[in-house]
Amino acid sequence: MKEERVPVLVMVGGFLGAGKTTLILKAAQVLSARGLRVAAILNDQDAGLVDTRFAGAQSVQAEEVAGGCFCCRFSDLVDAADRLRVHNPDVIFAEPVGSCIDISATVVRPLKALHRDQLRVAPLTVLVDPRLAAEVMDGRAGEDVSYLFRNQLEEADILCAGKCDAGPALEMDVDYRLSARTGAGVEEWLDEVLSGRRVAGARRLTVDYGRYAEAEAALGWLNLHAGLQLRHPLSPAMVAGPLLDELDTSLTAAGIRIAHLKVFDESAAGYVKASVCGNGVEPEPDGDLLADAETAHELVINLRAEGEPAALRAIVEAALKNIPGAVTIRHIGAFRPAAPNPQHR
């Protein structure tokens, strides 16, 4: 009888904006070129993810676990992996929410213990943005962000410094230095993470869940999905670019620090995704910047920032009013993440 293949599940953690999705999509390209089938599971506190749309736009089979982090939605993660079986994936990447910690104890180890027939769990990779690491190390980052960041570092089975194509190098001992944008170091990391040489979930944290909940709740969260019927045809870049600029300007004027602001706009002619991980940062958009102008668009905004959810919502709604045409909101959620309550620990 033919033995059924068990896909490898590769969890890629790291703070909001570290570059997890970009790395997963680059890794998917590398593995596809090696003849492997790749899928991804994205995760968020709410539905309507830019990351899922971005993965889909790049033809990566993607599932979404929404309404809580993987630890609180452990069964949904297992179900999502199960649904992907019809695509017969060799590798499934899973991206936990960027504010999530204690993944080793609440996700990696329970998956290994309870689901080894369905999945081979790879070591937990944690990706670090050198710019945020520098802010944490010299005290410029807030206490809550620093708390989450340091815990994520602590539980990494494999620690990677990302974005090595941009900015100063990270002054920290890491296993790999890579760039998801250029692909530098990605093959080496993949070879290690898929080799089965390292133990998955070897580093277990001791977490004070009261402190963890407080740190996560310091961030305001907003997810929006809207349909646009423009008065005059515009390309996705002509919608997403000015919108991102306006949101950045308004958030900065309100004194709200951006952790990660992502905009995805799609029409029949193509898509554009642009995001910034700080105020006043110039975005480097992905997608089809020269797509033809169209009147019907689908717009998704994901904003994580150190501000009141009501303030985030008011700023986003004001920006939508400046879009020249009719905006139909299909989903909007603005909240602070609820206290984590893992299914397994």
Ligand SMILES: Nc1nc2c(ncn2[C@@H]2O[C@H](COP(=O)(O)OP(=O)(O)OP(=O)(O)O)[C@@H](O)[C@H]2O)c(=O)[nH]1
């Ligand atoms: N220069 C450079 N930029 C990168 C690289 N990887 C990601 N980025 C940029 O960093 C930003 C965040 O990248 P994402 O991949 O969305 O980060 P993430 O960790 O998935 O973010 P969340 O889903 O919000 O937690 C985007 O604007 C990316 O284009 C890289 O290797 N080099």
Ligand SMILES: [Mg+2]
């Ligand atoms: Mg992401």
